[in-house]
Every structure is written in C-alpha cells, then in structure tokens.
Amino acid sequence: MAIDTTSDPHGRTLETVSTTFEVLNVLMENDGAKATEIAQALDLSRSAVYNHLTTLKEHEWIVNCDNEYRLSLKFHQFGIFVRNKSTLFSTAKPEVQKLAEETGETAHLATEQHGYQINLLKVTDKPAVADEYHTEKLQKVSYHHDTASGKAILAFLPPERVEAIIDKQGGLPRKTYNTIVDRDELLEDLEETRERGYAINDEEEIERLRAVGAPIRDNAGNVLGAVSVSGPTSRLKGKRFREELPETVMSTANIIELNLNMKNRITSADEPTPENP
Incomplete structure (x- = not known):
C-alpha cells in the first residue's frame, strides 16, 4: 500500500x-x-x-x-489481551457456551471492525462438522455476506456503511453455489433479516452447512456484534432450522444485550459526577 x-x-x-x-x-x-x-x-x-x-x-x-x-507468540499475547478487554466478549462468553450446550451445535460470537467480520469465540458442545475450518476462522478476518453472523451485523448497520463494506471487500465473492453475489439480492436479504430479527446462512459459506445468527445491539440500536449457531444440513432443517434455532439464538442475543446494559449502568453509576465526586 x-x-x-x-x-x-x-x-x-x-x-x-x-x-x-x-x-x-x-x-x-x-x-x-x-x-x-x-x-x-x-x-x-x-x-x-x-x-x-x-x-x-x-x-x-x-x-x-x-x-x-x-x-x-508475542502476537498471541496481544490478541488475547485485546479480546479479553472487550466487554462484548467477556459478557457474551458464558451465554455463547450455554447456547452450544443447549443446541448441541457450534456457537459463535463475532463483531465488525474495519469492514471485516472478526470472530471472537467459537464453542463446540461435541465434535462438530467443519470444526477445523471454524477453528481457522478465529485466526482470520472474514467477509460478512456469506455468514449468518455477518448478515445479522450488516442488517443493522447504516446503509452507507453496508455499501462501504461491500466496496472494500471488492464486491461479494462466491464461496458456494448458494452464496449471494448480487448486491440488490443481498440488500433484500438484509431487509428480511431486519424484519424477522435473525439471519440465516443456507449453505452460503460451506456446502452442507447451515447457520442462524442474531444481532447484539445496544440501547440506541447500534449493532455491537452477533451470535450464531451452525451445524450440518442433516441436523439444521425443517422446523428446527426455521423456527426453533432462530428463537433460541435471538433469546441468547437478548440476554447478552440485557447483561451489557446492566454493565453499562453500573459503570456509569461508578463514574464521578459534580453531585457525587
């Protein structure tokens, strides 16, 4: 550069x-x-x-x-330090662990920075499909348009930010036959995500792998990240994929939001004010 x-x-x-x-x-x-x-x-x-x-x-x-x-390994020290200092990570970690245990699938926590998806945490309740791939994802930044967590984040970002992110990544690269590569089609998908409150990845990143993701937002509606569950199409199908898992994932996101709100209130209350120095 x-x-x-x-x-x-x-x-x-x-x-x-x-x-x-x-x-x-x-x-x-x-x-x-x-x-x-x-x-x-x-x-x-x-x-x-x-x-x-x-x-x-x-x-x-x-x-x-x-x-x-x-x-x-000095980079490892810095990476762990930065991640552990993240309020999103520390607050969401126990809930993501519970999500993996409850669903028996792989649960993820992700956020957005500099236009890329940063995967903060992966929890697997049992040996999972594509486990090596998901572990590798923790070591790299990812695009948003082909993952459930990524689309959950994009759906609640300002439209101009979404356009800037798509431009920065050079469009919408194809991963599988199901990847959304048309900008208008992606925007329609994001609108549907906003309306129902969760995003789906139907073999868009990896063939025979599906995922459901929900945004994590603050009180002002700003998106902080997303939580998701992924698993093989043989288990994520029908009512479980379209109804049960979305409810579970959205519930987890809501609990994380409530806990973040409580932490913010405690922090604000501890800050000195002219009346309470």
Whole structure:
C-alpha cells in the first residue's frame, strides 16, 4: 500500500511502518516465508526486506527458523489481551457456551471492525462438522455476506456503511453455489433479516452447512456484534432450522444485550459526577 509522502515531512517514516506491516501480512498469509519470498511478494530488494526483518526480530515480533521467518507468540499475547478487554466478549462468553450446550451445535460470537467480520469465540458442545475450518476462522478476518453472523451485523448497520463494506471487500465473492453475489439480492436479504430479527446462512459459506445468527445491539440500536449457531444440513432443517434455532439464538442475543446494559449502568453509576465526586 503506497503512501503519499510529498506533503508530509514525516511521510518517509510512515511509509517504512506501512512496509513493515506488509511484511507481517506476508508472513501471516503464508504461515512463514524466506526473505527472498517476501522480497518477491512485495517487489522490494532483499536488503530492504532484511532491514525490516532485523527490526522485527530485535523487538521479538518474529522468529527465524532455518532461514524462514515466522510470527512470534508475542502476537498471541496481544490478541488475547485485546479480546479479553472487550466487554462484548467477556459478557457474551458464558451465554455463547450455554447456547452450544443447549443446541448441541457450534456457537459463535463475532463483531465488525474495519469492514471485516472478526470472530471472537467459537464453542463446540461435541465434535462438530467443519470444526477445523471454524477453528481457522478465529485466526482470520472474514467477509460478512456469506455468514449468518455477518448478515445479522450488516442488517443493522447504516446503509452507507453496508455499501462501504461491500466496496472494500471488492464486491461479494462466491464461496458456494448458494452464496449471494448480487448486491440488490443481498440488500433484500438484509431487509428480511431486519424484519424477522435473525439471519440465516443456507449453505452460503460451506456446502452442507447451515447457520442462524442474531444481532447484539445496544440501547440506541447500534449493532455491537452477533451470535450464531451452525451445524450440518442433516441436523439444521425443517422446523428446527426455521423456527426453533432462530428463537433460541435471538433469546441468547437478548440476554447478552440485557447483561451489557446492566454493565453499562453500573459503570456509569461508578463514574464521578459534580453531585457525587
């Protein structure tokens, strides 16, 4: 990602930082890489790449294993710290665990940041279909349009934000034969989601896998995230898929919303005021 440095006296420093992040992205996307591979991927000289790698290694952000560079576990520490500091995560975690136990399926907690779906938690009550795939999702950002939690979030965002998210991800990439790839069709689906209060994923992300998701909102109606349940089409079908699970998922979302509201009230009450310093 090129940065314009013509009008910014500190632009060269910002450009260097930007390149460092690009190096980190290459290491993450490839699960490690050699300096020459990074240089080729970013169209940089090997000496320039080595400068970034040396700095990252000195600050313990990467490790060198047989001339292949990998991200260090320092990222794990930061990731866990950020997630655990999330009020949404700490409040929703016990309810997501209960949801998995009650349904016998895989329950998820997700939110939106920078236009992508961030998967905060996955709880499986028993060995689940596509378990490896869902575990991998926790390590990556995802698009919204092909998941139940993602569509539940999009449905309650401002229309201009939805358009910006679709544009940022380059449209609506197809995952399966059921993925919604037409913008107008997606907007209609989101309208239906708003009307009924929950979203469905009918083999739109993975074939033979369905999901039901509901938004988590604050008192002002702002969407904070979504909770969902996924499982194989052999179990998520008929009345269970269209009626029972939606009620259960929406109930879980409502409980999380109530608990968040109570936490916010307690926090507000503890804040000093002119009358109660």
